[in-house]
Amino acid sequence: MRIGVITFPGSLDDRDAQRAVRLAGGEPVALWHGSHDLEGVDALILPGGFSYGDYLRAGAIASLSPIMSEVVDAANSGMPVLGICNGFQMLAEAHLLEGGLIRNDHGSFICRDQALSVENADTAWTSDFEAGQQITIPLKNGEGGFIASDDTLDRLEGEGRVVFRYVDVNPNGSLRDIAGISNERGNVVGLMPHPEHAVEPGFGPDTSLAMRSGVDGLGFFTSVVRKALVEA
Numbered sequence: 001m002r003i004g005v006i007t008f009p010g011s012l013d014d015r016d017a018q019r020a021v022r023l024a025g026g027e028p029v030a031l032w033h034g035s036h037d038l039e040g041v042d043a044l045i046l047p048g049g050f051s052y053g054d055y056l057r058a059g060a061i062a063s064l065s066p067i068m069s070e071v072v073d074a075a076n077s078g079m080p081v082l083g084i085c086n087g088f089q090m091l092a093e094a095h096l097l098e099g100g101l102i103r104n105d106h107g108s109f110i111c112r113d114q115a116l117s118v119e120n121a122d123t124a125w126t127s128d129f130e131a132g133q134q135i136t137i138p139l140k141n142g143e144g145g146f147i148a149s150d151d152t153l154d155r156l157e158g159e160g161r162v163v164f165r166y167v168d169v170n171p172n173g174s175l176r177d178i179a180g181i182s183n184e185r186g187n188v189v190g191l192m193p194h195p196e197h198a199v200e201p202g203f204g205p206d207t208s209l210a211m212r213s214g215v216d217g218l219g220f221f222t223s224v225v226r227k228a229l230v231e232a
């Protein structure tokens, strides 16, 4: 399976996302934000970082990049798309996901190993997890507070589209402890924490905290690769 990882000016975690794809058995394809060509990939990752220096709002300028018109078409046709942190912010700014991300309620950048519960294991990016499973992966952001209207929050919860919730600590004031959501079809998923930084033993979160030796993030990438194999 070929998974495109889009690099924007200011992306930081594109190489880590490519590495995670490779470790999961996929073939990473480096894509550039200024292109209109998705190069025939089967899935897309919008990585973390500080695109355009977080000017205006994090993800706002990147969401207007040339390649985003192809990303929107691909997402709407059912291609799996994962937005990680800055990528989640871009997907929200592009209206592929509902709600928005605002400055952390405490006003500071935060970096920590974060426990999450996987609330929905039926999405393209979570099918290798069990519903209710707890995982620990790194979190690092300044604008991670998830907001939406009460009606939208009720609908997201009612439709099972809250995919991840923060456990123990709500690190940024996200409403209803929401760490990640999906679109209606479940092919587009965005979350603030970083699965691509927890895919190799010894490099992920403290193993005394993580349930599976610091590799709790690998399941995101194996989920989408395995689904493609099953459907082939």
Ligand SMILES: NC(=O)CC[C@H](N)C(=O)O
Pocket (backbone or CB within 6 Å): 047, 048, 049, 050, 051, 054, 058, 084, 085, 086, 087, 140, 141, 142, 143, 144
């Ligand atoms: N790690 C990231 O992708 C950070 C996203 C964004 N720059 C923020 O600080 O909120």
